[in-house]
Amino acid sequence: MSQRIALVTGAARGQGAAIVRRLHADGVRVAACDLLADELSASVEEFGDDVIAVPLDVTSELAWQAAVASTVDRFGALTSLVNNAGVLHRAALADETPEGFEGSWRVNCLGPFLGIRAALEQLRAAEGAAVVNTCSTGAVRAFPNHAAYGSSKWALRGLTQVAAAELATQGIRVNAVFPGPVETPMLDPATQRRLVETSVSGRLGKPAEIADAVAFLLSDQASFITGSELVVDGGQSLQIG
Incomplete structure (x- = not known):
């Protein structure tokens, strides 16, 4: 390729930073994007010229256009997109607000x-x-207060499914991935402890393990895979009735 x-x-940070690290190790040039400009610059500093920090508000169409333009200006092309940005917002239905509900949708789906x-x-x-979207086991079964x-x-x-069906003939x-x-x-920390206690695998996943899954789906080893849903959850879905 x-x-x-x-x-x-x-x-x-987190999964996104791990994905950048793994792709860089695979020889991929990366535009690392985030709203957290200072943390982003610090996280990519070690990678040299093959990784650039690009500020991006994923809910803004103009910001997306600028981020893609910056990537192409620097590297000459764009071959892969990883939609990893997301927000976790919890509230019971009775306590949820229109603003809280819409805010999650704007980042997690509109972005x-x-x-x-x-x-x-x-x-x-x-x-x-190739495109990889970071989904969730919350899209396998329902969790209360989410x-x-x-x-x-x-x-x-x-x-993801619609895009896979529509874009397959365009290569x-x-x-x-469903972490x-x-x-x-x-x-x-309290949520992490609770999840460890109830996990069939006895631990949480590592960001690098999600990055490995993303790297595979972007690679030529996955050239015959589209519309796929790769669950990386240590067996969590096995416990969901």
Whole structure:
């Protein structure tokens, strides 16, 4: 496969930073994108010229256009998109607000939609083009008090399938990873302890383990895989009735 260039959102820390690290190790040039500009710059400093930090609000169409343009200006193309940015928002239905509900949807579902649209021209022209969306086991079964988060991830699951079906004939693969509980700043320490206690595997996932799954789905080893849903959850889904 020719030189690969990936744009990764939510790249400042956690899963996103691990994805950037893994792709860089695989020889991929990366545009690491996030709203957390200072953390993002610090996290990519070690990688030299093959990784650039790009500020990005995934809910803004104009910001997406600028991020793709910056990537192409620096690396000459864009061959892969990783829609990893997400927010976890918990509230009971009775306590949820329209603002809280819509905020989750804007980041978790509208953001990937805008990203695919912004990258589409470059992906159509690329060899081995691929998109990976970070979904969730919350889009496999329902968790109480997760109306905004869960429904937005179910929507992202649907968007992934529609995009895979629509773009397959254009040479663009679209897949999703479904992480279970992962040891990232998204989960507070108390939640992490509770999830470890109830886990069939006795631990949380590591960001690098999600990054491995993403790297596989972007690679030429996955060239015949599209519309796939790769669950990486340490068996969490086995416990969901």
